[in-house]
Amino acid sequence: MANKTQLNEKKLMLLLMLGIVIYACSQGGKQSADSQSAQTTAAQPSDYDPKRGLGKFDKVDVGNTLDAALAQEGKLIADVKCASCHKYTSERLVGPGWSGVTKKHQPAWIMNFITNPDPMIDKDPELQAQLEICLVRMPNQNLSDEDARKILEFMRENDGVN
Template sequence: MKKLLVVIAMGIMLYACSSNSNQQQTSSTSAPESDSPTTSDYDPKRGEGKFDKVDIGDRLDVKMAAEGHSIANLKCASCHKYTDEKLVGPGWSGVTKKHEPHWIMNFITNPDPMIDKDPELQAQLELCLVRMPNQNLSDDDARKILEFMRQNDGAQ
C-alpha cells in the first residue's frame, strides 16, 4: 500500500512539474507581446480595468466590510491570509496602504491583463508560482471586498 502511495505521489509531482515547464515555455514564447503598445500604456498606479477612481468615503462602511469579509471567506481565503503571511497568494495585510482603491478594484475584477502587464505583479507571480484566477466578481462584490481589506488594514 505504501508503494502505491509513493508511486501516485511521484506521478502527481511529475505531472505538476511537466505542466509548469509547459507554462514557462508558453510564457517565454508570449513575452514579445509584452513589448506591445498596450503594455507601454500601462499605468502601474491605476492598473488595467474600468476603474479610474473609487470613492471610499471618509469612514469605513462596517456593513459593507462585513459583507466583503463573507465574500472573501468564500472566494479568496483558500489562497490568501488576512495577515502578511503568504499562503498560495500573498497576505492581505497592508494592501490598502500600498495600492490605490481603483488599482485594487481593477485587480480584483480584471487580474489577467494586470498580471500580464504589471512588473510588480509579475515579480509576485515568480514568488507565488500561481496566477490569481478571475473569480468573476461583480463590481459591487469587489467593492465590498475592498472595504473589508480597508477594515483589515485598520481603517475606521
C-alpha cells in the same frame, strides 16, 4: 505466433493513441498562445498605469470612514472566494497576505486587479515578481463590481480603517 501479432497490434495502437494525444496537446498550445497573444496586445505596455492598474476603474471614492456593513459583506465573499489562497495577515499562503494592501495600492488599482487580474499580471512588473514567488496566477473569480467593492471595504477594515 498469434500472441506476437496481438502484442504488435497493441504496440501499434498505443503509438497511435500517443500520437493523437501529442498532436491534440500541441494544437491546444497553439490556440492558447494565439488567444493569449491577442489578449496581451489589447493593452500596450504604455497603457499601463501603476497607480490605477488596467481596467475600467479610474477612481474609486472610498471616503474617509469605513462602511462597516459593506466590509462585513466583503468578508463573507472573501471567506468564500479568496481565503483559500490569501491570509488576512502579512503571511503568504498560496498568494500574498492582505495586510497593508490598501496602504500600498490605490482603490482603483485594487478594484481593477480583483475584477481583471490577467491583463494586470501580464503588464505589472510587481505582480510578475510576485508570481515568481507564489508560482500561481490569481484566477479570475468573475466577481461583480459590487462584490469587488465589498471586498475592497473589507481589505480597508483589515488594514485598520475605522
